[in-house]
Amino acid sequence: MYEFIKKTVLSMQWKKIGIFPHHGIDLPLSALVTQKSCGIGEYLDLLPMIDFCKEVGFDVIQLLPLNDSGSDPSPYNALSSKALHPIYLSLESLEGANQSKELLNHIGELKAFNLTKKVEYHEVLHRKYLFLETYFSLVGPSILSRSHYHRFIKENPWVTEYALYKTLKMSMSFASWDRWPKELRDPTDHEKDNLLKLHQRSISYYCFIQFLCFEQLKQVKKYAEKSNILIKGDIPILISPDSADVWMEREYFDTSFEIGYPPDVFNEKGQMWGFPALLWDKIQEKNYDWWKLRLSVGESLYHLYRIDHAAGFYRLFRIPKGLEPKEGFYFPNDLSEAIKKGHIYMKEVVSSSSMLPIAEDLGNIPDELRASLFELGVAGTRVIRWERNYEEDGSYKSPIDYSFLTMSCVSTHDSLTLEQWWHEEKENAKDFASQYDFEYPSNLDYEKRLFILKLCHSTKSLFHINLFQEYLCLYKELSHENYQEERINIPGKILPENWTYRFHVSLEEIQKHQGLKKDLKMLSKLGHFN
Numbered sequence: 001m002y003e004f005i006k007k008t009v010l011s012m013q014w015k016k017i018g019i020f021p022h023h024g025i026d027l028p029l030s031a032l033v034t035q036k037s038c039g040i041g042e043y044l045d046l047l048p049m050i051d052f053c054k055e056v057g058f059d060v061i062q063l064l065p066l067n068d069s070g071s072d073p074s075p076y077n078a079l080s081s082k083a084l085h086p087i088y089l090s091l092e093s094l095e096g097a098n099q100s101k102e103l104l105n106h107i108g109e110l111k112a113f114n115l116t117k118k119v120e121y122h123e124v125l126h127r128k129y130l131f132l133e134t135y136f137s138l139v140g141p142s143i144l145s146r147s148h149y150h151r152f153i154k155e156n157p158w159v160t161e162y163a164l165y166k167t168l169k170m171s172m173s174f175a176s177w178d179r180w181p182k183e184l185r186d187p188t189d190h191e192k193d194n195l196l197k198l199h200q201r202s203i204s205y206y207c208f209i210q211f212l213c214f215e216q217l218k219q220v221k222k223y224a225e226k227s228n229i230l231i232k233g234d235i236p237i238l239i240s241p242d243s244a245d246v247w248m249e250r251e252y253f254d255t256s257f258e259i260g261y262p263p264d265v266f267n268e269k270g271q272m273w274g275f276p277a278l279l280w281d282k283i284q285e286k287n288y289d290w291w292k293l294r295l296s297v298g299e300s301l302y303h304l305y306r307i308d309h310a311a312g313f314y315r316l317f318r319i320p321k322g323l324e325p326k327e328g329f330y331f332p333n334d335l336s337e338a339i340k341k342g343h344i345y346m347k348e349v350v351s352s353s354s355m356l357p358i359a360e361d362l363g364n365i366p367d368e369l370r371a372s373l374f375e376l377g378v379a380g381t382r383v384i385r386w387e388r389n390y391e392e393d394g395s396y397k398s399p400i401d402y403s404f405l406t407m408s409c410v411s412t413h414d415s416l417t418l419e420q421w422w423h424e425e426k427e428n429a430k431d432f433a434s435q436y437d438f439e440y441p442s443n444l445d446y447e448k449r450l451f452i453l454k455l456c457h458s459t460k461s462l463f464h465i466n467l468f469q470e471y472l473c474l475y476k477e478l479s480h481e482n483y484q485e486e487r488i489n490i491p492g493k494i495l496p497e498n499w500t501y502r503f504h505v506s507l508e509e510i511q512k513h514q515g516l517k518k519d520l521k522m523l524s525k526l527g528h529f530n
Contacts, residue, residue, distance in 0.1 A: 001019070001404050002019055005019055005377055005405075008375070008376055008377025009347055009350070009351040009376055009377060010350060010351065010356060010357070010376065010377035010378065011377065012354070013353075013354060013355065013356040013357075013377075014356060014377065016303075016354065016356070017230065017303065017304065017356045019462065020462070020527075021461075021462060021463075021464065021526070021527025022059055022060050022230070022462060022463045022464070022465075023057070023058045023059065023060065023457060023464045023465070023523060023524045023526075023527070024053070024058050024059060024060025024061060024062055024230070024232070024463070024464070024465040025049075025053065025058060025060070025061060025062065025465065025466065025467075025468045025471070026062040026063075026064075026409070026413070026465050026466060026467045026468065027061075027062070027063065027064070027467065027468045028041075028063075028064040028075070028413065028488060028499070028501065029041040029042070029043070029045070029046070029063055029064070029066060029088055030073075030087075030088075030119050030121075030499070030500075030501075030502070031119070031468075031469075031488075031501050031502050031503050032045045032046075032049065032503065032507060033045075033114050033502060033503060033505075033506045033507065034048060034506060034507045034508060035506070035508060036090065036092050036093070037111070037114050038090075038091045038092065038107055038110035038111055038113075038114075038124075038128070039110040039111070039112075039113035039114060039119070039120065039123075039124035039127065039128070040087055040088065040113075040119050040121070040124050041088065042088050042089060042090040042091070042216075043088050043089065043090050043213070043216040043217050043219075043220055044090035044093050044216055044219070044220065045090065045507065046061065046220045046224075046231075047219075047220065047223055048507055048508075048511065049061060049507060050220070050223055050224050050227050050229050051227070051511075052507070052510065052511050053227075053229055054227045054228070054229060055511075055517065056517050056520035056521050056524060057520070057521050057524030057525065058229075058520060058524055059228060059229055059230055060229070060230045060232055060304070060463065060465055061224070061229060061230070061231055061232065062232040062234070062304075062306065062465050063231070063232065063233060063234060064234050064413060065078065065233075065234040065235075065236055065308075066084050066085055066088060066217070066233070066234075067079070067080060067081065067082070067083060067084065067085060067236075068080050068083040068084060068085045068086065068162075069085060069240075070174075071122060071125065071174075072240075073119075073121040073122075073498070073499035073500060074489075074498070074499050075234075075499070076236050076238075076308065077240050077274075078236065078239055078240055078243060079165075079166075079169075079240060079242070079243045079244060080162050080165075080243060080244045080245060081236075081239050081243070081245050081290075081294050082156075082158055082162070082293070082294060082297045083159070083162045083210055083213075083244070084210065084213035084214060084217060085213070086128060086129070086132060086209045086213060087121075087124060087125050087128055088213070089128065089132070089209070089212055089213060089216065090216055091106075091107055091110070091128070091131055092107060093216070094135065094139075094212065095139060095143070096135075096138065096139045097135065100134070100138055102134055103131060103134060103135060103138070106127065106130060106131040106134065107131070109127060110124065110127050110128065110131070113127075116502070117480075117485075117502065118497065118500040118501070118502055119500045119501070119502050120500075121499070121500055132209060133205075136205050136208055136209075140204070140205070140208055143208065143211070144204060144208060149208075149211055152211050152214065153207060153211075156210075156297070158293065158297075159206075159207050159210050159211075160196070160203060160207060161244060161248050162206065162210070162244045163202070163203040163204075163205075163206035163207045163210070164192075164195060164196060164199065164203055165177070165243075165244035165247055165248070166202075166206045166244075167199045167202040167203055167206065168180065168184050168195070168199075170202075171199075172184070176241070176242040177242060177246075177247040178241075178242075178255075185247075214300070214301070217301045218300060218301065220301075221300075221301055221302065221303070224303075230303040230304055231301070231302050231303055231304070232302060232303065232304035232305060232306060232358070232465075233298055233301060233302035233304070233305045233306070233355075234305065234306045234308060235294060235295070235298060235305045235306065235307060235308065236308040236309075237278070237307065237308050237309045237310070237312045237313070238259055238273065238275035238276075238278070238308075238309065238312065239253075239275065239276075240274075240275065241253075241255050241274070241275065241276045245290070246276060249290060251279070251282050251286075252278065252279055252282050252283055252286075252290050253276040253277065253278065253279060254276055254277040254278075254279055255276040255321075256320065256321055257276065257277040257318040257319060257320060257321060258272055258273065258274055258275065258276070258277075258318075258319045258321055259273050259274075259275045259276070259277055259312070259316050259317060259318065259319070260272040260273050260317055260319050260325050260328060261273075261317055261325065261363075262317055262325060262326070262328060262330075263325060263326055264364065267492065269324070269325060269326070270324070270325025270326060270328070271325060271491070271492050272319055272324075272325055277316055277318050277331070278312070278316065280313075280341065280345055283345075284344075284345065284348075288345075288348050288349055288352065291349045291352070292349070292352045292353075295349070295352060295353035295355065296353070298353070298355060299353055299354055299355055302355055303355060303356070304355055304356045304357070304358060305353075305355050305356075305357055305358070306357075306358055306359075306360055307350075307357050307358070307359045307360060307378075308360050309360060310346075310359035310360055310361050310373065310378070310380075311361060311363070311365055311369060313342045313345045313346045313349070314338045314339060314341070314342025314343075314345075314346075314369050314372070315330045315331060315332055315333075315335075315338040315342065316330070316331060317329070317330055318330075318331050335366060335368065336368075339366070339368045339369060339372055342369070342372065343372045343375075343376070346372065346373070346376060346378070347376055350376065350378060357378050357379075358378070358379045358380075358381065358407050358463060359373055359378050359379065359380050359381065360381050361373060361380040361381055362381055362383065362386070362412070373405075374403070374405055377405065378405070379405045379406055379407055379461075379462060379463060380403070380405065380406050380407070381406065381407050381409065381412075382402055382406045382407065382408050382409070382459070382461065383409055383410065383411065383412060383415065384396070384397075384408060384409070384410055384452070384455060384456050384459070385410065385411075385418075385421060385428065385432065387402070394431070395431075395435055396431070396432055396435050399455055399458045399459040399460065400459075400460055401460070402459040402460045402461050403460070403461070404460050404461065404462050405462065406459070406460075406461040406462070406463070407461055407462075407463035407464070407465055408456050408457070408459040408461040408463070408464050408465075409456065409464075409465055409466050409467075410452060410453065410456050410466055410470055411466070411467055411470060412467075413467065413488040413489055414488075414489055414490075414491045416487070417467070417469070417470065417473075417483065417486045417487055418444065418449065418452065418470055418473075419444045419449075419473060419483040419486070420483065420484065420486075420487060422444040423442075423444075423483075426440070433448075436451070436455075438451075446474055446475075449473065449474055450474060450519060453466070453470070453471070453474075453519075453523060454522075454523065454526060457523045457524075457526040457527065458526045458527065464523075464526075464527065467488075468503070469486045469501075469503065471516065471519070471520060472503065472504070472505075472510070472516070473486060474515075474516060474519060475513065475515060475516060477505070477513075478504060478505055478509075478510060478513060478516065479504050480504045485497075485501075486501070487501070488501045
């Protein structure tokens with residue numbers, strides 16, 4: 001294993017992370033609640049989470065995407081591939097936030113939203129922007145005059161373009177850029193310069209917010225490093241058609257197609273995701289600059305990253321705009337061509353960053369594609385309840401059969417939770433119970449849940465990372481009374497409960513729970529190589 005990894009293009013990234021079993025938690029930042037939160041989990045709420053992970057022996061905190069997604073609570077529908085979401089700013093910790101009665105009133109009103117069962121995303125976002133507008137007026141002039149701020153803007157020229165996009169979008173009543181007047185939709189260099197001058201204050205405002213976001217998340221990374229904790233980000237492969245990226249860099253996108261997934265046994269109509277197709281030939285022609293910049297920005301915030309829909313580097317399922325998924329097609333259509341080209345794309349992108357990638361390679365993935373990822377040293381993802389010997393007797397794979405270049409988990413943010421699976425896919429759950437010589441109980445009790453988590457942490461995988469609620473659900477007092485409320489997202493459906501999940505109890509309460517800490521300490525000592 002060690003000799004193989006040393007020969008891959010990611011050998012330096014692996015050396016930096018450490019070639020030994022890693023154990024961690026996965027969470028949407030929005031789900032956290034601490035005494036300092038203002039209506040939603042915030043960047044600096046990760047500091048006590050780092051302390052908690054260090055105490056129990058876990059060394060990875062995986063986060064869902066933190067990109068600015070505007071009014072859409074889905075973190076995968078970003079308005080920018082690089083800008084961070086202002087909704088996660090830790091307001092109480094901002095310089096001068098406690099020196100104004102108006103600001104303190106905003107914070108007090110926002111704290112009331114910590115008590116809601118679900119995150120009140122739109123209300124919290126609206127109130128946070130009210131706070132930030134006042135804060136910018138009071139504190140902005142001082143921060144904007146500092147050399148540290150000017151260095152951030154100089155080193156990140158994309159911030160100004162993003163700020164211009166946000167400014168124009170607001171001036172156009174949030175309409176998509178393709179419905180703007182031509183002089184805004186396709187500004188000449190001269191027109192763009194005029195727009196930057198005309199909207200100088202608004203552009204400074206959005207740049208100011210990004211500066212604050214990056215300062216806080218960099219603080220988190222620095223604190224994590226002192227505790228030997230790794231922060232794992234999430235880099236979605238696709239981007240919203242209504243984004244600063246597509247507006248400014250249209251040459252990399254084909255908006256005449258929507259990316260999705262073909263009909264299968266799980267979804268007879270297929271899936272339509274609404275994202276434009278990536279023009280990989282153009283991206284390659286420009287030396288992968290768009291990808292390299294995204295990863296360069298990520299390096300300042302994370303140590304690892306999840307490559308969302310890694311199969312898209314090899315081929316994407318294109319659906320002509322206005323048609324149904326059944327009328328779509330893979331491009332490139334020839335699998336051998338797709339693997340050959342995708343291998344080149346993936347190699348160039350992942351080797352350009354000091355961060356270590358872990359691929360989301362779930363679903364109907366060709367063996368040739370997984371072989372390509374393995375050759376490059378890119379770990380894949382394995383959900384243990386989906387890992388079966390389908391070509392033989394259908395039995396569940398033994399933990400020692402997993403490739404070391406994988407991350408084991410029991411569920412994902414898009415799947416049924418472990419307990420939902422136990423109830424809703426009873427035949428599969430009964431097969432699982434039978435294979436491990438215990439009777440199928442109708443309820444997933446503490447002993448059986450812990451047994452499954454132990455299996456997950458005992459695989460030969462180098463990474464063992466689960467959604468935080470899968471651990472919290474070991475104890476009734478730490479989880480929602482209705483297990484259905486532990487799910488984060490149901491893909492392909494627009495539901496008010498999607499992306500509004502919140503942990504049942506505060507992080508302070510979790511930190512005091514001796515039973516949970518004892519269980520996690522035990523799990524952290526598992527792993528095939530220990």
